Amino acid sequence: MKDIQALFRANRSLEEAGPMEAYMKNQFTFLGIKAGKRKKLLAEFIKENGAPTDLLDYVIVLFKEEEREFQHVAIDLLSRYGKEQPREAIQVYEKLIVTKSWWDTVDGLAGTIISNHFKLYPDLIPTYNEAWINGENIWLARTAILFQLKYKEQTDTELLFSNCEKWLGSKEFFIQKAIGWALRQYAKVDSDAVHVFVNTHPLAPLSRREALKHIGDT
Known part of the structure; x- marks a missing residue:
């Protein structure tokens, strides 16, 4: 692909960047391109230049960029073109989870990209779930807890509850929130x-409130 970075940087907005950085606790630099415009720019770029032929390598490059929009573009590309990647792609997704980790990218990867990949290759679940849920990285643990969000009746209930159990004592907000959400x-x-x-x-009180939000306490 040609230089998508140049296109996005040419459309930066310092006025929008400030509030976006503040919303993300000033952890990342932003170009100031909101989601709607980001998706429009990406669509226009693909229409003119075509889809990436080296998708997995390209998203790794985008995740290395300083501005946060590029990580979101990477997830947009994976959502659109990454539905049938080879099984080894899980190694790339795992790397992205622990790169510049925060809820915005982790949830996009966990709830869509990794979720779909595990549906395509369910035999990968035991190995990666065990490593993630028993490890020390909270973002990999959050991914393990959340990847079944869209599975509905196909949810492995035993796995879901087991994953939640293993992190019940965590003081981490993003883990407590994930348990309640799942x-x-x-x-x-x-x-x-x-x-x-x-x-x-x-x-944790937060997890309990989230879990019972729509069904009430008993």
């Missing part, structure tokens, strides 16, 4: 099972 989502499928889990495990 349980809340599964409650749409089996609210009774979520009620039982919540009432028999010492969830």
Whole structure:
């Protein structure tokens, strides 16, 4: 692909960048390109230049860029063109999870990219889930907890509850939030099972509130 970075930097907005950086706790530099414009610029670029032929290598390059929009562009590209990548792509996705990690990129990768990849190659789940949920990196653990968000009736309930159990004692906001989010989502499928889990495990108050948000306490 030609230099998409130049296109985006030519469309930077210092006026928009400030509030975007503040929203992300000033952890990243922004060009000031909001999601709608980002997607429009990317669509126009692809229309003119075509889709990337070296997608996995290209998203790694984008994740190395300083400005946060480029990590979002990488996820946009994976969402659009990465649905049937080779099984070894999981190694790239794992690398992206731990690169410039924060909820915005991790959730995009976990809830869509990795979620779809595990559906395509379910035999990968045991190995990677075990490593992520038993490791010390909170973003890999969050990914393990969240990757089944869209699985609905196909959710491996035993795995979901086991993943949550292993991090119940965590003080990390993003882990507590992930546990509650995952349980809340599964409650749409089996609210009774979520009620039982919540009432028999010492969830953090945040996790409990999130889990019961739409089904109420019992």
